Amino acid sequence: MDDKEKKLLEQTYELAKENNVILQKIRGHQKRAVIFRVAYWLIIVSFVYGAYFYIEPYVQKFVTLYSSSNQSLQRFVFPEVDQINAIFNNSAKKVNGGN
Numbered sequence: 001m002d003d004k005e006k007k008l009l010e011q012t013y014e015l016a017k018e019n020n021v022i023l024q025k026i027r028g029h030q031k032r033a034v035i036f037r038v039a040y041w042l043i044i045v046s047f048v049y050g051a052y053f054y055i056e057p058y059v060q061k062f063v064t065l066y067s068s069s070n071q072s073l074q075r076f077v078f079p080e081v082d083q084i085n086a087i088f089n090n091s092a093k094k095v096n097g098g099n
Helices: 003-075 081-096
Strands: none
Touching: none
């Protein structure tokens, strides 16, 4: 092996060492990014879960109120259209003088 080949081999070795250091740093950044991403989503999910338990009693009251008002409205009987027309006709006759 002559000097030129030996020098080229040493340069290649140094470049490989530098690349290894850079690649290890990149991999470390990737690992930290994954950890922070998981932590980020865990925090978001826990806030949503906590907010649900905080709001749930109010939602239950609203659902109960809605269902009870819906039941009372179903029991309320609307008058027939003919009955409404008869009421208007009778009141119109009274206003017009009984015609």
